[in-house]
Amino acid sequence: MTLGRRIAGRVLSGALVLLAAITLAFLSVHVAPGDIVDIIVGDQIPAPEVEAAIRAEWGLDRPLIVQYLSYLGRVLQGDFGRSYMLQTDVFPLLTGQLLPTLKLTAAAFVVAVVFAVVTALLTAHRPIGGRIMGGLELFLVSTPSFWLGIVLLYVFSFTLKIFPVAGDRSFSALVLPALALGLSLGAVVAQVLRQSLERALEEPFALTVRSWGAGEGTLRLRHALRHAAIPSVTLAGWLIGGLLGGAVITEQVFGRPGLGRVTVDAVLSKDIPVVLAVAIFSSAIYVTLSTAVDLLCLALDPRIRTGGR
Amino acid sequence: MTLQNAFDIPRGPGPLRRALRLARREWGAALACLFLLAVALGAAWPQLLTGYDPVAADPLAAQLAPGAAHWFGTDHLGRDIFARVVHGARYSLLIGASATVLAMVFGTLLGLIAGLARGLLDEAISRFLDVVSAFPDLLLALVLIGFTGPGTVNLIFALGVASIPRFARVVRSQTFVIAQSGYVEQARTFGLPRWKLVTRHVLPHAIAHVPIMATIGLGTTIIGSAGLSFLGMGPQPPAPEWGAMLSEGRNYLRNAWWIGAWPGIAITLTVIATGVIGRRWQAAFEGRRG
Numbered sequence: 022m023t024l025g026r027r028i029a030g031r032v033l034s035g036a037l038v039l040l041a042a043i044t045l046a047f048l049s050v051h052v053a054p055g056d057i058v059d060i061i062v063g064d065q066i067p068a069p070e071v072e073a074a075i076r077a078e079w080g081l082d083r084p085l086i087v088q089y090l091s092y093l094g095r096v097l098q099g100d101f102g103r104s105y106m107l108q109t110d111v112f113p114l115l116t117g118q119l120l121p122t123l124k125l126t127a128a129a130f131v132v133a134v135v136f137a138v139v140t141a142l143l144t145a146h147r148p149i150g151g152r153i154m155g156g157l158e159l160f161l162v163s164t165p166s167f168w169l170g171i172v173l174l175y176v177f178s179f180t181l182k183i184f185p186v187a188g189d190r191s192f193s194a195l196v197l198p199a200l201a202l203g204l205s206l207g208a209v210v211a212q213v214l215r216q217s218l219e220r221a222l223e224e225p226f227a228l229t230v231r232s233w234g235a236g237e238g239t240l241r242l243r244h245a246l247r248h249a250a251i252p253s254v255t256l257a258g259w260l261i262g263g264l265l266g267g268a269v270i271t272e273q274v275f276g277r278p279g280l281g282r283v284t285v286d287a288v289l290s291k292d293i294p295v296v297l298a299v300a301i302f303s304s305a306i307y308v309t310l311s312t313a314v315d316l317l318c319l320a321l322d323p324r325i326r327t328g329g330r
Numbered sequence: 331m332t333l334q335n336a337f338d339i340p341r342g343p344g345p346l347r348r349a350l351r352l353a354r355r356e357w358g359a360a361l362a363c364l365f366l367l368a369v370a371l372g373a374a375w376p377q378l379l380t381g382y383d384p385v386a387a388d389p390l391a392a393q394l395a396p397g398a399a400h401w402f403g404t405d406h407l408g409r410d411i412f413a414r415v416v417h418g419a420r421y422s423l424l425i426g427a428s429a430t431v432l433a434m435v436f437g438t439l440l441g442l443i444a445g446l447a448r449g450l451l452d453e454a455i456s457r458f459l460d461v462v463s464a465f466p467d468l469l470l471a472l473v474l475i476g477f478t479g480p481g482t483v484n485l486i487f488a489l490g491v492a493s494i495p496r497f498a499r500v501v502r503s504q505t506f507v508i509a510q511s512g513y514v515e516q517a518r519t520f521g522l523p524r525w526k527l528v529t530r531h532v533l534p535h536a537i538a539h540v541p542i543m544a545t546i547g548l549g550t551t552i553i554g555s556a557g558l559s560f561l562g563m564g565p566q567p568p569a570p571e572w573g574a575m576l577s578e579g580r581n582y583l584r585n586a587w588w589i590g591a592w593p594g595i596a597i598t599l600t601v602i603a604t605g606v607i608g609r610r611w612q613a614a615f616e617g618r619r620g
Contacts, residue, residue: 172594174580175587
């Protein structure tokens, strides 16, 4: 199979998943018990003109398939309807909050990857270092990111007063949230990466490189790491999903603005239009990022790229 | 050699000594078991471990540091934190275990059906699982709670549904492999009816991994339930759920670190314990398989 077809296949399957997510969002409103107007409006009692507006917006007097197609069309044009609870359109509400969340997610991603690569490189096949880091990783994996965040807040913000307690004004406000979110997920990646690095170091090519007289550092950094990275890259989708979900809680811990706060408020007040939009939005982010990582994987592994064995 | 002698083989150590010896070799797993037993005890009979009422406020004893009277200190309302952590075990274990069982049962069923039916039905189930897993677990649970509203039962439902694909995928691929294996083929040639073939020969092997996955997954579920309770989606106050306690503790971090510290430690230790046991079990299982 050629590279072009592979790329097209990945992108297409990403688009299909996204379509399915939108379909599920649409169906969930119809499947959920109760009248659709009540579901959309939430816990308040709808005024007659609001009810009429919802019926018109969703086209409730038309057949289901027409409703579905028009919903699909609206979503694809970026029209996620109106939140009758917040008295605002949903799309600008979300896009306005997108940037802080993406910043946090990206920073945490960097933390996770750097942590995983550094610990794996330093501790693969090192009995003592490996055990210590193994213990630390077990601790980090088992610690909820929000609890880690509270510990970091206590130590670095309240006691040492190095980082701000809340907000998103400066770069330093990003450090602790990114650490809290990135470390607990990075620990999982580190476990996988170290295992595959250890396996790579036992492969014949490692012996070959050693026989050239290359140092251990060169071997690990230039030859083994790239080889070992491939199994962990498949974790990337999981990592991105975990980061997006974890960001909701981390934003709450650190009082950061972002999609997380919008989501939590919407869920607690049953503001369904916003909840659905968040679901579609986040699956769009997820699909886009993980497709990008898949394509990166193609660049990393010549065997997949050429479609060889 | 008399008959008497033949029975006179040296007797092995007694059961207690054998257990101790095992515990020394597997001290990590033994410690984890002990801790989980203590947590389970707290969940079943919290009164055994603490005399304090977990929800009774005592304004005169608010924000006391850990000491002899209140081992873990008291919170902003003067409630004993040790009592709240002990009583909270019930919520965390109950929510975590129920959600895992829910995911396990439905995931196994879906996986079995997909693996046995093949064809169109398998395709449909697999695509459905793909789509469900395209939502990050926690976000999926959040969206479900958006429809059902917060609360303990709704939280269990949301977390359980979000973890179904994990089980379904593994059971499906296992069923696939086993249904094609030689011994099932042979059993089929014996003319066994299909239901017997499935229940007696496919099912036991297809689901052999499931309890191990459930044990390892229990930790993830407990973290998830604590996280959602932290956001206010779980048991409502004054219920002493660990995640909810952490979210209260976050507001008093400046002058009373202990309010948030203990429930956090309880979550971490419980999750470590389930993880250690799950992985030890997995290692033993794989060792036995060769």
